[in-house]
Amino acid sequence: MIRCIAIDDEPIALSIIQEYCKRYGNIELQCFTSPLAGMECIKSTHPDLVFLDIEMNSHNGIELAKELPDGTCLIFTTAFSQYALDGFNVDAVDFLHKPIFYPRFERAIEKAKVFIRHDNDNEKPSGSITLKVEHKNVIINLSDIIVIEAMDNYVKIYRRDLPMIVPQITMKEMESILPSDGFIRVHRSFIVSVASIEKFSNRTIYLKRYPRPIPVGRKYTEAFNNLNNIFQPQ
Numbered sequence: 001m002i003r004c005i006a007i008d009d010e011p012i013a014l015s016i017i018q019e020y021c022k023r024y025g026n027i028e029l030q031c032f033t034s035p036l037a038g039m040e041c042i043k044s045t046h047p048d049l050v051f052l053d054i055e056m057n058s059h060n061g062i063e064l065a066k067e068l069p070d071g072t073c074l075i076f077t078t079a080f081s082q083y084a085l086d087g088f089n090v091d092a093v094d095f096l097h098k099p100i101f102y103p104r105f106e107r108a109i110e111k112a113k114v115f116i117r118h119d120n121d122n123e124k125p126s127g128s129i130t131l132k133v134e135h136k137n138v139i140i141n142l143s144d145i146i147v148i149e150a151m152d153n154y155v156k157i158y159r160r161d162l163p164m165i166v167p168q169i170t171m172k173e174m175e176s177i178l179p180s181d182g183f184i185r186v187h188r189s190f191i192v193s194v195a196s197i198e199k200f201s202n203r204t205i206y207l208k209r210y211p212r213p214i215p216v217g218r219k220y221t222e223a224f225n226n227l228n229n230i231f232q233p234q
Contacts, residue, residue, distance in 0.1 A: 002116065004029045004108075006051035007038035008077060009058070013098065016076070017051055020105045027109075032131040035059040043069060048116050051096075055079040065092070073115045075108050114173040129177060131167035138165065140180060146210050148174055160196075160209055187217040 004027050006017045014031040021027040030047075032038030035056055042050060046069050054061035054076055065074055074091065080099040093115045094108040110132060128141050144159040147226055150171040158164050167174075175185050185191045186205060196207045207216040 002027045002049055002113070002227040003045070003047040004049040005032075005038060005045075005047045006031045006077075007035055007056075007061075007064075008051070008053040009033050009035070010053070010227065013053065017105075019116070020100070020102055023102065024106060024109055035061075035064060039064060039067060042072070043067075047072070049073045049075065049112050051075050051077050055080055072111045075112060078097060089165045110168060111173065114169065114177055128186075131169055132137055133165050140167075141167075142179070142193075143195070145193050146196045146207055147193065147214060148183075150189040158210060178213065186220050187215050188219075190214050 004021065006014055006029060008014050008017075008031075011033060014033065018029055018031060021029045030041060032041065035058060050068065050072055052061045052065060052074060055078060061076060061078070065076075068074060073093050075094045075096060076092050077096045077098060077100060094111050096104060096108055127143070128139050130137050130139050132138070140157065140159070144162055146158045146160060148171070149156040149158070151166065153170050154166050155169060155171055155174050156164055156166055169175060171189075171191070175183075175191060178191065182194055183191050184194060192205055192207060196210065198206045198208045200206065200216075203216050207214060
């Protein structure tokens with residue numbers, strides 16, 4: 001369950017967020033038209049996610065964002081696109097431009113979930129991760145993963161003795177939630193499981209139960225050096 005607070009001085013805007021949260025599911029939402037009351041609740045309850053309007057009658061959301069507790073996942077909602085850069089400068093995970101449509105809202109929630117999993121030590125994946133595949137949540141055992149391949153704004157995950165799946169997540173987001181001691185990004189298009197490596201050269205990696213060699217990109221030579229350290233005899 002994602003604990004969420006939305007602050008907007010327009011009740012209609014809050015009702016839209018409320019409707020979308022209900023449609024998405026597994027979100028507990030509190031709404032505030034008063035920025036002060038909303039911020040007080042945020043500081044006392046430490047929600048996972050905050051939706052915050054920027055240009056309100058009495059307060060500016062950019063300034064309020066600077067007062068959020070550390071680790072709060074923030075999504076700005078505003079009708080004024082010129083604030084987008086300012087929004088990202090205060091580490092907002094996304095920026096929703098009004099009028100907000102559900103597909104764009106859903107994508108913002110998916111980005112927020114990656115941030116929340118990565119930032120919360122108690123929810124970091126250890127033996128498994130949960131990703132959305134064709135609008136369903138799928139639990140993926142990390143030990144099953146052989147290699148992950150980029151595909152536009154999605155990835156292809158190849159697994160041992162299991163079908164390949166295509167979750168709704170970007171390569172960058174995928175890299176952020178995988179444990180660094182078990183997975184290495186060796187190319188802009190590939191993340192490999194360390195346990196699946198059979199042999200490698202300075203430019204190519206060969207994996208168990210995977211037919212194609214994986215190239216090592218020039219900008220990922222540090223990853224290759226890490227492989228040398230991992231497989232060097234003690």
